[in-house]
Amino acid sequence: MQTPLDAFAGLLADLAADGVVPASRLSAKARERLAPLFSADVLVERRAGAGRRIEVRNADTLARFIERHYPAGLFSNAAAEEGLDRRTLALSRYRDTKALGGLDFEIVEYRLTGKVPLLIGGTAVGWSGVSGDLGAFVLYGARPVNREVRFSGVVATVENPTVLIRHDWANAGVDLAIATYGRMSRRLIDWLASESMRDARVVHYGDYDPVGLGEFCRLEAALGDRADLFIPAEIGRLFSQYSDRELLSRSAGLLPALQRSPHNRVQGLLRLMAEFGGALEHEALLIYRGEHDQGT
Structure with missing residues (x-):
């Protein structure tokens, strides 16, 4: 027996084959889609005994x-659709x-900064020192062996491309930094939580605002104690100098849920946001690094 692609396809198939269907088969959405056919008298609705029916x-x-x-x-045609x-x-x-x-896939950009190889479909990709060790792999929703991606070192999830490129990941003890460019997909989190x-x-490097903290909480919920949140030693001074009120206000609606988090680091950052009345973009890490490079 053939399987219709969806409910509307099934309705059309019965209309085409039988020339008539009970009016009760039509949902409000189906009626809306069929409105041009009713207007042109291609389809008509008539009484049929105690009910009504649609005729072609x-x-x-x-x-x-x-x-x-x-x-x-x-x-559906499994043979014709195979591999699409x-x-x-x-x-x-x-x-x-x-x-x-x-x-059903996404492209994950990364910097490989440690000695632990990244295994992509069974092929090892190691540190080379070429082009900043920037690379990318395709992360599929369904990952058979030839598509699996494995890693066993310290992974940083990095919200901002500037930090991905400019931060000294090797000095930070990170072996693989991957770009998230904002909110992480469910696919990416599922992969980080997977057996491979x-x-x-996994250490999260995001903005120190409700959105960034929310992303860390999503990671922690999936990974448990394998997830951590990076906070520089001088986070209080960075908040004092560079926090922004508007950054906090844009996502203030997330605060009630974050306030219920049992994670001490999340609560510590929420206290800083309350104290300084703002949130902090994580490019501040680059200022922090620059000051230390100059010996200040």
Whole structure:
């Protein structure tokens, strides 16, 4: 038995095959999508005994409507769709690459700064000193052996590209710094929490604001004590000099949930935000490093 691509495809298949369906089959959304066909009298609604039904008045126009919305047909075709990624599959089925949601993979940029190799599909990538040891790998939602990514050192999740490039990760004891560019995907967190990363310790480097703390809490919830939050020794002075009221106010709605966190470092940073009335962008780490490089 063939399987329709979705409920609307199933409805269209029955209309095309039988010429009639009970009116109760039409949801409000289906009626909205079929409105042009009702307006053109391609479909009509009539009484049928104690109920109502939808009848097809023009099968050719209905067929063209189906072809326009489902170019590959109304039913799934495992052989034809094998190997297609989510967006290509959506284009094939619906003429719309976004119809099935986002990508089923993401590109993860990294800096490899330690001696521990990164294993990508069984191939070891080691430190070379070339191009700042910048690289990238593809992280898939489903990861068979040939797509698995493994690491067993200290991993930094880094919110900002400037910090990714400019921070001295080797001196910080970090073996692999990966860019998150803001909010981490569920896919990335699931990978960090997966069996292939069980020997890695993950340290979060994000803004010292409610969003950054929220990202750390997501990591901790998934990784437990394998997750940590980096806080420089002079965090109080950095808050005093560089914290920003607007940065805090933009995400103040997250504060109530963070205040329930049992993590001491989160609570310590919340106290600093309250004391100085602002939050701190993590590029301040580069100021902190620069001052120490100059011996101040």
